[in-house]
Amino acid sequence: MRPQFLTRTLCIVVLVAGCVLHAGESRSEPVSPLQVRVIRFEGLHSFSPAELKKVLVTREKKFGWFTKAPLEEKTLAEDIERLEKYLVSHGFYHARVHHEVQRVFRSEVRLLIRVEEGPPMTVSRMNLVVDGASSGPWHREVVSVLPLREGDRFTIPAYEDIEKRVLLHFSDWGFPKVRIDVRARLDKKSNTGVVSVDVTRGPVCFFGAVKIEGNEQVSDEVILREFTFHQGERFSAAKVQETQQRLFNLDLFQLVDFTVEKLDTNETVLPVRVLVKESKPQTIRVGAGYGTEDQFRGQAQWEIRNFLGDGRRLQVNMKASSLVQLAETKFVQPYFLYPRSTLTVEGGGLHEDQESYENRKFYLKPVLNYKWTDTLSTFIGHDLEANRLLDVKLDAPALSAADQEQEEYFVSSFLGGVVWEKVDNTLNPKKGWRVLPNLEVASAELGSNVEFVKFTLEGRGYVPVRDFGVLAAKLKWGGIRPMEGTPDIPIFKRFFAGGTDSVRGYPYQRLGPLDGDGNPIGGMTLVEGSLEWRFPVYKEFDGVLFFDFGNVYSSSFEILWDDLRYSAGCGIRYNTIVGPLRLDFGYALNPPEGDFFSPFQVHFSIGQAF
Structure with a gap:
C-alpha cells in the first residue's frame, strides 16, 4: 500500500512541475503578434486596390522591413464594415466583403480581401427644373456642371456635391441668392435611381461698395488694384475667389477674408467687406544645408515688405558655399x-x-x-x-x-x-x-x-x-x-x-x-x-x-x-x-x-x- 501511495504522489509532483515549467516557458516566450506583409484584393472591377487601402486602418509592411503592421481582429472587423459602407456610398448597395488571413512566413501573413461588388446603382433619369421650367437656355449649362448624369453610377459624394456645383455656377452668373432643392429616389430591386434638382434663381445681384478693414501700413489703393471686380458690376463668385488669391499672392497679408453682405435680404446690391491681417513688415530668414557639390552652404535673407509703400519689396540676400559666395540686393516694384x-x-x-x-x-x-x-x-x-x-x-x-x-x-x-x-x-x-x-x-x-x-x-x-x-x-x-x-x-x-x-x-x-x-x-x-x-x-x-x-x-x-x-x-x-x-x-x-x-x-x- 505504501509503495503505491508513493508512486501516485511522485506522478502528481512530476505532472504539476511539468505544468509549472510549461507555464514559465509560455510566459518567457510570448507569441509574436501577426504582422501584415501585404494586403491583396480580389474581385475588384470598379475600384483600384490603392483606393480601398486608404479606407482601411490596417496597414501592410510591403517592402518596409523595419516597419510594423500588426493584425488586430477588432480593427480588421471594423475595416470590413468600413469597406462595405464605402462600397454602398459609391453605388454598390448589394456589395459583400470577405477576408482570409494566409500565413506567409513565421509571424507574417497575407490579408486577402474578396469583394463581391454586385450590380451598381445607376442614374436612370435626371430631372432638372429651373424657375419652374423643365427646359430652357440654362439647362444645358447646368447639366454640364452636374457631377451626376443619366447613366452614371450613383454615389453619395457626387450627390452631395450637386448643390455646391449649382450654387457656384449661378453665383458666377450673378445669382448668389439661388435656392436649390436636390432629391433622389433609389430602387434597390432594379438598381436604378431618379435624381431631381429644382432651382430657383432669384434676382440678379450686383457688387456694392467695398469696405476694407484691418490694414494699417498697406494702403487701400494697393488692395483695391488687385480687385477683378468693381462696384456696379454683375456679381460673380469666381471674381471674389480670384481677388482673394491675388491679395494672398502679394505676400503682404496673413489673413484675407471676404464677406458678401445682405445675402439674406431682398437687396440686389451686395456690399463686400474685406478683412485683412497684415504680415510682419520685416522678416529675417536663416538657413543651412549640405550638398555633394557645394558642400556645406548657408544663406540669410532680410526682407522688407511694402518698402516705401505701394507694395514694393526690398531683399538683402547672403549666400555662401564652397562654390559660390554672394551678396545681393533685390528690389521689386509691382x-x-x-x-x-x-x-x-x-x-x-x-x-x-x-x-x-x-x-x-x-x-x-x-x-x-x-x-x-x-x-x-x-x-x-x-x-x-x-x-x-x-x-x-x-x-x-x-x-x-x-x-x-x-x-x-x-x-x-x-x-x-x-x-x-x-x-x-x-x-x-x-x-x-x-x-x-x-x-x-x-x-x-x-x-x-x-x-x-x-x-x-x-x-x-x-x-x-x-x-x-x-x-x-x-x-x-x-x-x-x-x-x-x-x-x-x-x-x-x-x-x-x-x-x-x-x-x-x-x-x-x-x-x-x-x-x-x-x-x-x-x-x-x-x-x-x-x-x-x-x-x-x-x-x-x-x-x-x-x-x-x-x-x-x-x-x-x-x-x-x-x-x-x-x-x-x-x-x-x-x-x-x-x-x-x-x-x-x-x-x-x-x-x-x-x-x-x-x-x-x-x-x-x-x-x-x-
Whole structure:
C-alpha cells in the first residue's frame, strides 16, 4: 500500500512541475503578434486596390522591413464594415466583403480581401427644373456642371456635391441668392435611381461698395488694384475667389477674408467687406544645408515688405558655399507702367570658385516681367557685369585667348525669355509642364567688350501614372555663338554639364571637353535630357529610377549624336515642406577614355533634379 501511495504522489509532483515549467516557458516566450506583409484584393472591377487601402486602418509592411503592421481582429472587423459602407456610398448597395488571413512566413501573413461588388446603382433619369421650367437656355449649362448624369453610377459624394456645383455656377452668373432643392429616389430591386434638382434663381445681384478693414501700413489703393471686380458690376463668385488669391499672392497679408453682405435680404446690391491681417513688415530668414557639390552652404535673407509703400519689396540676400559666395540686393516694384508688369532690379557681388576657374563679378540686372495669363509670362532686361578672372585651372594646351588670369571683362547684354508653365506643385511637381526659352545678346553697341549670342531652350513634363507614381522628362538644348570682334568666349560664360542636376553618372561639370588633367574646359553647345520614374515607397519616402543623357560640344550650335553620353541609376527622396531631400546613385554607361573619375557617382541635395 505504501509503495503505491508513493508512486501516485511522485506522478502528481512530476505532472504539476511539468505544468509549472510549461507555464514559465509560455510566459518567457510570448507569441509574436501577426504582422501584415501585404494586403491583396480580389474581385475588384470598379475600384483600384490603392483606393480601398486608404479606407482601411490596417496597414501592410510591403517592402518596409523595419516597419510594423500588426493584425488586430477588432480593427480588421471594423475595416470590413468600413469597406462595405464605402462600397454602398459609391453605388454598390448589394456589395459583400470577405477576408482570409494566409500565413506567409513565421509571424507574417497575407490579408486577402474578396469583394463581391454586385450590380451598381445607376442614374436612370435626371430631372432638372429651373424657375419652374423643365427646359430652357440654362439647362444645358447646368447639366454640364452636374457631377451626376443619366447613366452614371450613383454615389453619395457626387450627390452631395450637386448643390455646391449649382450654387457656384449661378453665383458666377450673378445669382448668389439661388435656392436649390436636390432629391433622389433609389430602387434597390432594379438598381436604378431618379435624381431631381429644382432651382430657383432669384434676382440678379450686383457688387456694392467695398469696405476694407484691418490694414494699417498697406494702403487701400494697393488692395483695391488687385480687385477683378468693381462696384456696379454683375456679381460673380469666381471674381471674389480670384481677388482673394491675388491679395494672398502679394505676400503682404496673413489673413484675407471676404464677406458678401445682405445675402439674406431682398437687396440686389451686395456690399463686400474685406478683412485683412497684415504680415510682419520685416522678416529675417536663416538657413543651412549640405550638398555633394557645394558642400556645406548657408544663406540669410532680410526682407522688407511694402518698402516705401505701394507694395514694393526690398531683399538683402547672403549666400555662401564652397562654390559660390554672394551678396545681393533685390528690389521689386509691382504695377510698373502696367497692372500686369513687375520691375525687378538685382545688384551685388558674386565670387565663384568652380572646378576650372575662379571669377569675381559685380553686377546690376533690371528685368521687366509681364504676366499675360496665369501660365504665361515674358521678360526683358539688361545685364551689366564687371568680371575679373582670378584663376584658370586649365593646362596650357586647353587655354584660350579669353582665359587669362587677372583679365577683366565687362559684359553688357540684353536679356529676354518666356516662362510658360502649368504645374500642380512648384517644389515637387507631379502633373504639368514647363517650357523655358531664354536669350542673351551681348554687343559692343551696348558697351560690352565681349560679344555673343546665347540661347537655351528647356522643356519639362510630369505625368501621373495612377498608383505607380510619376513619369518626369526633361530636354534642354543651348548654344553660344561669338559675334565679330570676340574670337573666344570667356570660360565663365561657357556651358558645363554633369552633376546633381545634370547627367548624374558624371561628376560636377565633368561631362564634355576636358584638359589633360581632367579639368572641364566648357563648351559652346549643350544637350541634356532625363527620364525619371518617381514612385512611392513608404510614407514620406519615394524611390526614383532615372536615365540621363547629354554632352557639351566645343563648336557653336553643334550636336554630334554619336558623342552623346548616357547614365542610369536610382535614388531615394524624403519629402519635406521645403522640397524633397534627394540621394541619387548614378552610373556612366559609356564614359570617355581616361581615368579622371569613377563611373559611379553619388549625389545628395535638396529638391527634385528638375
